[in-house]
Amino acid sequence: xxxxxxxxxxxxxxxxxxxxxxxxxxxxxxxxxxxxxxxxxxxxxxxxxxxxxxxxxxxxxxxxxxxxxxxxxxxxxxxxxxxxxxxxxxxxxxxxxxxxxxxxxxxxxxxx
Amino acid sequence: xxxxxxxxxxxxxxxxxxxxxxxxxxxxxxxxxxxxxxxxxxxxxxxxxxxxxxxxxxxxxxxxxxxxxxxxxxxxxxxxxxxxxxxxxxxxxxxxxxxxxxxxxxxxxxx
Numbered sequence: 001x002x003x004x005x006x007x008x009x010x011x012x013x014x015x016x017x018x019x020x021x022x023x024x025x026x027x028x029x030x031x032x033x034x035x036x037x038x039x040x041x042x043x044x045x046x047x048x049x050x051x052x053x054x055x056x057x058x059x060x061x062x063x064x065x066x067x068x069x070x071x072x073x074x075x076x077x078x079x080x081x082x083x084x085x086x087x088x089x090x091x092x093x094x095x096x097x098x099x100x101x102x103x104x105x106x107x108x109x110x111x112x
Numbered sequence: 113x114x115x116x117x118x119x120x121x122x123x124x125x126x127x128x129x130x131x132x133x134x135x136x137x138x139x140x141x142x143x144x145x146x147x148x149x150x151x152x153x154x155x156x157x158x159x160x161x162x163x164x165x166x167x168x169x170x171x172x173x174x175x176x177x178x179x180x181x182x183x184x185x186x187x188x189x190x191x192x193x194x195x196x197x198x199x200x201x202x203x204x205x206x207x208x209x210x211x212x213x214x215x216x217x218x219x220x221x222x223x
Contacts, residue, residue: 040199040216041215041216042201042203042213042214042216043156043201045210045211048209048210056208056210090155090156098209100146100158100161101146101158101211102158103155103156103157104155105155106155
């Protein structure tokens with residue numbers, strides 16, 4: 001398996017909802033990333049996990065909560081989001097942090 | 113802070129012609145420079161990358177050149193085809209392994 005997978009593909013949630021985004025890879029990669037991408041902009045780094053430990057948290061609001069249950073899985077828990085959080089959320093992985101990053105297809109999130 | 117400037121923001125070329133996209137970085141400690149292609153509604157796809165100990169790398173119709181002294185690197189696509197139409201992002205990796213991204217170039221291939 002040479003892909004990063006993400007679920008769901010699309011998500012619509014209200015500002016009071018709690019939801020989770022999931023990311024999975026079976027390439028044996030030990031670094032995993034969450035990015036946020038707005039239309040016509042480059043991806044913005046949110047979190048980096050290296051060997052299942054959070055190593056970078058780019059001053060992301062606490063309504064976004066990452067979790068790395070094991071080396072293959074990465075979750076992003078969402079709570080009390082704002083409409084401006086609507087975006088494409090991309091997961092990526094790399095063999096280690098100094099290796100190339102491969103992206104999943106993303107979750108298109110709409111906050112109403 | 114560290115940044116990466118990318119030009120042009122939009123590039124329109126005739127099918128079969130070459131396309132060149134240029135990026136300049138500010139952090140002299142950057143040592144890895146990937147290029148991603150993103151088609152509409154799709155994931156960014158790594159198409160080529162170069163490390164700071166190499167001046168040029170080629171993969172079929174795609175090549176990347178790096179000038180460390182001037183701190184700029186370029187993507188060259190030859191014999192462009194309609195499927196090359198996409199947004200292309202350059203990036204530079206900082207010493208803490210974080211990628212700093214360019215703003216993107218929308219490449220349009222005219223038939």
